[in-house]
Amino acid sequence: MRTSYKEALARAKGPVSKWPGRGEGSRLEPEAWPLLAPRFRLHPGETVFTIGSCFARNIERHLEILGFDVPAGRFRVPAGEMPDGTGVGLLNKYTPHSMRDEIAWAARVAREGAGESLLAQSLFEVEGGRCIDLGLAGFVPVTRERALERRREIAALYQRCFDADVVIMTLGLVEAWHDAKRGAYIQQAPNAAMLRHDRGRWQFEVLSYEDALQSTREAIELLDRTGRPGKRILLTTSPVPMARTFSGDDVLVANMHSKSVLRAVCGALARTWPNVDYAPAYESVMLSRTPAVWKDDLIHVTTEFVGKVVERVLAAYVDDTARLPDVPLEARVARIGQARRPSTRLGQARAAGDATRFREVPHGVVIFAPDASAHGVAYGPLDLSAYRSFAALLELSQDAEAAEVTLEIREPGSSTACFSAATRVAGDVASWQLPLPALPTAATVTLHVRASSRRAGAKQVPRVRIINPRFFAERGGDA
Amino acid sequence: MRIGYDEAMARSRHAHSKWPARGEGNRLEPEAWPVLSPRFRLRPGETVFTIGSCFARNIEGHLAQLGFRVPAAEYRVPVEECPRGFVSGILNKYTPHSMRDELDWAARVLRDGPSDALLSESLFELDGGQCIDLNLASYIPVTLDRGVQRRAEIAELYRHCFEAEVVIMTLGLIEAWYDTERGAYIQQIPNAAMTRRTPERWQFEILSYADSLQAIREAIGLLGRTGRAGKKIILTTSPVPIGRSFSGEDPLLANTYSKSVLRAVCGTLAGECANVDYAPAYESATLSKSPEVWMDDLIHVRTSFVGKIVERILAAYVDDQAALPQLALEERMARMKAIQNTAVHLSAPRPAREGVRYRELQKGVVIFAPDAQPHALCYGPLDLSRGGTLTARLQVLEGTSVLVRIEVHDPDSEAAGFEWELAMGERLVPLRLSLPALSKAATLTWTVSADTAAREDRRVARLRIENPRIMSPPPPPPPPEAL
Numbered sequence: 001m002r003t004s005y006k007e008a009l010a011r012a013k014g015p016v017s018k019w020p021g022r023g024e025g026s027r028l029e030p031e032a033w034p035l036l037a038p039r040f041r042l043h044p045g046e047t048v049f050t051i052g053s054c055f056a057r058n059i060e061r062h063l064e065i066l067g068f069d070v071p072a073g074r075f076r077v078p079a080g081e082m083p084d085g086t087g088v089g090l091l092n093k094y095t096p097h098s099m100r101d102e103i104a105w106a107a108r109v110a111r112e113g114a115g116e117s118l119l120a121q122s123l124f125e126v127e128g129g130r131c132i133d134l135g136l137a138g139f140v141p142v143t144r145e146r147a148l149e150r151r152r153e154i155a156a157l158y159q160r161c162f163d164a165d166v167v168i169m170t171l172g173l174v175e176a177w178h179d180a181k182r183g184a185y186i187q188q189a190p191n192a193a194m195l196r197h198d199r200g201r202w203q204f205e206v207l208s209y210e211d212a213l214q215s216t217r218e219a220i221e222l223l224d225r226t227g228r229p230g231k232r233i234l235l236t237t238s239p240v241p242m243a244r245t246f247s248g249d250d251v252l253v254a255n256m257h258s259k260s261v262l263r264a265v266c267g268a269l270a271r272t273w274p275n276v277d278y279a280p281a282y283e284s285v286m287l288s289r290t291p292a293v294w295k296d297d298l299i300h301v302t303t304e305f306v307g308k309v310v311e312r313v314l315a316a317y318v319d320d321t322a323r324l325p326d327v328p329l330e331a332r333v334a335r336i337g338q339a340r341r342p343s344t345r346l347g348q349a350r351a352a353g354d355a356t357r358f359r360e361v362p363h364g365v366v367i368f369a370p371d372a373s374a375h376g377v378a379y380g381p382l383d384l385s386a387y388r389s390f391a392a393l394l395e396l397s398q399d400a401e402a403a404e405v406t407l408e409i410r411e412p413g414s415s416t417a418c419f420s421a422a423t424r425v426a427g428d429v430a431s432w433q434l435p436l437p438a439l440p441t442a443a444t445v446t447l448h449v450r451a452s453s454r455r456a457g458a459k460q461v462p463r464v465r466i467i468n469p470r471f472f473a474e475r476g477g478d479a
Numbered sequence: 480m481r482i483g484y485d486e487a488m489a490r491s492r493h494a495h496s497k498w499p500a501r502g503e504g505n506r507l508e509p510e511a512w513p514v515l516s517p518r519f520r521l522r523p524g525e526t527v528f529t530i531g532s533c534f535a536r537n538i539e540g541h542l543a544q545l546g547f548r549v550p551a552a553e554y555r556v557p558v559e560e561c562p563r564g565f566v567s568g569i570l571n572k573y574t575p576h577s578m579r580d581e582l583d584w585a586a587r588v589l590r591d592g593p594s595d596a597l598l599s600e601s602l603f604e605l606d607g608g609q610c611i612d613l614n615l616a617s618y619i620p621v622t623l624d625r626g627v628q629r630r631a632e633i634a635e636l637y638r639h640c641f642e643a644e645v646v647i648m649t650l651g652l653i654e655a656w657y658d659t660e661r662g663a664y665i666q667q668i669p670n671a672a673m674t675r676r677t678p679e680r681w682q683f684e685i686l687s688y689a690d691s692l693q694a695i696r697e698a699i700g701l702l703g704r705t706g707r708a709g710k711k712i713i714l715t716t717s718p719v720p721i722g723r724s725f726s727g728e729d730p731l732l733a734n735t736y737s738k739s740v741l742r743a744v745c746g747t748l749a750g751e752c753a754n755v756d757y758a759p760a761y762e763s764a765t766l767s768k769s770p771e772v773w774m775d776d777l778i779h780v781r782t783s784f785v786g787k788i789v790e791r792i793l794a795a796y797v798d799d800q801a802a803l804p805q806l807a808l809e810e811r812m813a814r815m816k817a818i819q820n821t822a823v824h825l826s827a828p829r830p831a832r833e834g835v836r837y838r839e840l841q842k843g844v845v846i847f848a849p850d851a852q853p854h855a856l857c858y859g860p861l862d863l864s865r866g867g868t869l870t871a872r873l874q875v876l877e878g879t880s881v882l883v884r885i886e887v888h889d890p891d892s893e894a895a896g897f898e899w900e901l902a903m904g905e906r907l908v909p910l911r912l913s914l915p916a917l918s919k920a921a922t923l924t925w926t927v928s929a930d931t932a933a934r935e936d937r938r939v940a941r942l943r944i945e946n947p948r949i950m951s952p953p954p955p956p957p958p959p960e961a962l
Contacts, residue, residue, distance in 0.1 A: 001685075006678060008668075029770075
């Protein structure tokens with residue numbers, strides 16, 4: 001669409017139309033706070049439905065404290081249903097397609113009722129009668145009964161996206177996985193259980209701009225014509241990069257492509273409807289050059305900075321800011337920190353014994369290549385006196401038939417363990433949750449793994465991944 | 480396009496498939512240097528044709544120092560035609576459409592010969608036999624003859640893009656301007672000379688992803704089927720942001736949208752053909768959080784950082800590293816500086832005698848409040864031995880007629896080596912004045928007086944002089960070093 005010279009010039013009047021230089025009062029350094037020009041208003045107390053990548057989860061906690069009704073922020077599942085043992089993040093939708101598909105599913109449930117075939121539509125059966133929900137993050141197997149129950153919970157939750165006043169959609173990734181058998185996209189990269197069942201079924205795809213635009217447009221149209229009319233939609237692009245790429249490029253390059261496609265989609269759509277706006281969280285995070293923006297993983301945005309982003313959005317979108325609860329940023333950050341189950345990661349693993357074959361990959365994942373004899377890694381000494389439970393996700397490779405994993409905690413120098421427990425994994429993925437007794441202020445933690453091979457004499461070595469072993473200050477939800 | 484799990488996993492086996500965490504030896508902090516995976520090789524001595532936004536100009540300087548033949552970096556116009564005195568800035572192409580259109584024009588010239596019609600296709604005629612080339616940056620008016628002659632030079636230059644081994648395309652902006660009369664895109668926002676008579680002729684447009692993709696695809700198609708077969712194409716997205724947005728949005732937003740569209744276009748096209756690659760200069764500049772990346776305007780990337788980017792690209796793309804000239808970054812920067820036009824900013828003026836009424840605002844802006852008595856300011860001593868072009872913007876704020884007189888004196892001489900006078904009837908005059916070769920220590924004097932008749936309404940005349948400076952061509956190059 002072309003506009004006249006005069007109109008274009010009128011739009012570009014004022015100091016904010018020019019890129020700011022270095023110096024006092026710049027809105028670019030040290031932190032970038034673009035001027036927002038809202039097309040609609042938000043009112044404290046309104047219902048905000050948040051859908052999208054993990055950045056949607058970050059935003060919703062702040063919105064809750066600041067007086068909005070945020071249904072997705074209240075949704076909880078037992079801790080063991082997520083690989084990291086937190087029970088948070090199950091609702092994450094990383095790609096435009098997965099957002100569109102979940103909203104389309106919820107709209108069908110609203111139309112046709114929660115029949116069993118609809119509830120079971122995204123369930124994938126693994127060994128032992130358990131199910132993985134391919135439309136939910138984490139891919140931790142649960143019983144079929146629980147999977148159906150959880151789908152009912154999600155159907156009830158998602159009815160709120162149709163009657164909410166506001167929907168915030170956070171676009172995360174364009175790297176998508178597809179289930180060739182069902183002809184549908186799945187939530188994330190398939191895990192060992194899914195691969196063991198049918199390796200050829202899962203496909204990888206980098207979504208194009210056209211596809212990402214189309215599915216986000218469909219999602220907006222579904223929201224528009226279902227439930228409350230004229231609901232306001234706020235688009236954001238998540239600044240949180242992908243942790244791993246399957247494109248073959250450096251992840252720094254692949255992620256930039258991914259985010260550029262999604263930011264371009266947001267920009268194109270925000271110009272299309274009067275009830276759709278774009279909130280520049282991505283800009284603030286990407287253009288700010290202070291290290292305080294990022295956590296040490298350089299992936300997640302600090303709670304403080306997310307809090308500032310939400311503050312800025314509300315300052316621009318809320319008329320009566322006096323009606324917002326007067327909770328300073330520090331207090332919000334502290335409250336969010338408390339609500340999280342405080343946990344500790346185990347840190348650097350070292351071999352416990354000479355012949356141990358293991359490899360530590362980033363983000364607390366240890367891969368063992370064990371055989372019939374036990375291989376072990378040790379951590380610590382750690383102060384475990386404040387912790388009350390242990391959780392980890394165990395994953396077996398295709399060539400592993402079964403594995404036995406032992407956790408042992410002892411005081412340094414002591415010959416007897418103050419705690420030990422073992423579990424046998426015969427399937428492929430299992431969440432391991434353990435309540436713990438009172439533990440010492442200095443303790444060494446060892447994990448031992450023993451595994452049997454599926455095919456005797458096979459060349460492939462069985463592998464066991466221990467994902468995110470952590471101690472929690474509270475007892476696990478389903479322990 | 481979908482691929483199987485095993486193939487996807489094989490692509491993800493390398494260490495750089497995972498996002499680096501904070502700590503020693505990561506490739507993200509303090510500077511971001513993604514691992515490059517070239518699809519083809521570059522060889523020192525090859526001809527590289529650079530086309531695109533000002534970032535293309537930044538890159539080409541380094542490439543020329545590092546042993547590549549870079550025709551666009553050798554192209555020169557007289558100092559007075561250079562936008563802001565920047566040597567080859569006139570070649571800047573900011574939008575995908577302007578790149579495509581210039582390549583299309585060059586291909587037609589190659590096919591049909593440089594006819595007058597083709598050479599004057601983009602010329603916009605002004606009064607007094609002057610014209611503006613709507614497809615060249617800066618829109619500085621030149622004579623019609625020079626307009627046509629310069630087009631012939633550019634046709635000659637652009638032949639190289641079809642013969643080059645390598646073409647680097649740097650995508651800059653999606654905020655475009657359009658000429659409704661010709662039905663063609665123009666290079667940048669129309670200037671006062673263009674809007675004075677026909678403001679409705681020029682329109683503004685934000686190019687879509689689909690349009691940008693199509694334009695670059697067409698440009699690549701033109702390069703592919705004209706001249707040398709199988710030439711290698713490197714796409715980059717310029718990290719240099721838009722200085723001013725006409726979208727109505729904060730440019731922090733409008734620019735991120737603009738760059739995201741172009742970066743998405745690059746990513747889409749780089750996967751399509753074996754001879755098209757994407758080089759992540761944009762990633763390095765925008766993901767590096769060190770303030771050393773940016774100049775103080777927070778727009779341009781420092782020469783030193785551009786130099787590092789070019790180094791990294793060549794380290795990945797060139798097999799025979801020993802064949803590259805062993806020139807340290809500092810030495811390359813010094814040599815690049817030596818071939819730039821020099822700009823002497825006229826700053827710190829002093830009154831030529833007592834009682835001169837003037838005020839110096841920031842950034843070389845002087846305001847005079849003259850009366851019938853001449854008021855004068857001096858600058859210097861200045862080295863004007865190579866001559867140059869004096870440029871400034873003169874604006875009458877109050878009063879109807881102001882007389883401006885410029886003199887250049889040798890320190891030892893009473894007579895002016897150069898003098899020039901302008902009676903300002905118009906409110907705004909962009910001054911552009913060729914100076915002959917003068918003294919090494921010359922003094923420049925502005926003298927301003929107001930028409931007394933204009934004072935009958937009792938208002939004080941005021942004249943604003945903005946950004947006065949003298950640009951000179953670079954000194955002759957030193958004789959080439961023996962290899």
